[in-house]
Amino acid sequence: MDIEKVNSMDFGEFMDVFGNVIERCPLIAAAVWSKRPFSDLGDLEKHFFAFIDGLPLSGQEGVLRCHPELAGRELHWGRLTAESQREQSAAGLQNLGAAERLRLSELTAQYRARFGFPFVLAVRLSDPAAAPRELARRLRCPPAQELRTALGEVKKICHLRLADLLGEQP
C-alpha cells in the first residue's frame, strides 16, 4: 500500500486499516486521520507519536493500560487482537514452559503493582527469552523514567505495525 492510497482513504477505510496500530486505542488513529495528507510512512508515524506525546500523564498511562500482558490470560484464552496475537505468538510466548510462564506472570504482577500499567515490550525486536530479564531490570526504574521507556516500546510496536501495513521494511 502506498501513501497516496492512504491519503485517499475516507475515515472508515482509514480506521479499518490503522485503527489498531496503537493497541486498542482507535481514538489515536481517528485523530491522526485529520492530519492527512501524509508525505510518507515517517510522516504518518510522526502524527501517531505526536498524539501520544501530547497526552496528559493519565492519557499516556491509559494507552499503556490498553495493552495486553505478555503471555497473559488473553494470550492463552485467544482473546488478543490479531496484531498482538501475531506478535506474541511469533515471539514464542505461547510455547513457554510452565516455570517460565510462572516467572513471567510473577514479574508482570510485580511490575503492574509498582507502575499501575502492564509491562510493554516490542517483542518482535527483542529476544523473547530476555523478556523476564528486561522486565526485572525495568522493574527497578523510577516511575517517570519507566513511563517513558514503556511509551517508547508502544512506539516501536506502532512502527512495526505501520511498516507491515505499508509493506515497508520495518
Ligand SMILES: NC(=O)NC1=NC(=O)NC1=O
Ligand atoms: N504487553 C506487551 O508488551 N504486549 C505486546 N508487545 C508486543 O509486541 N505485542 C504485544 O501484544
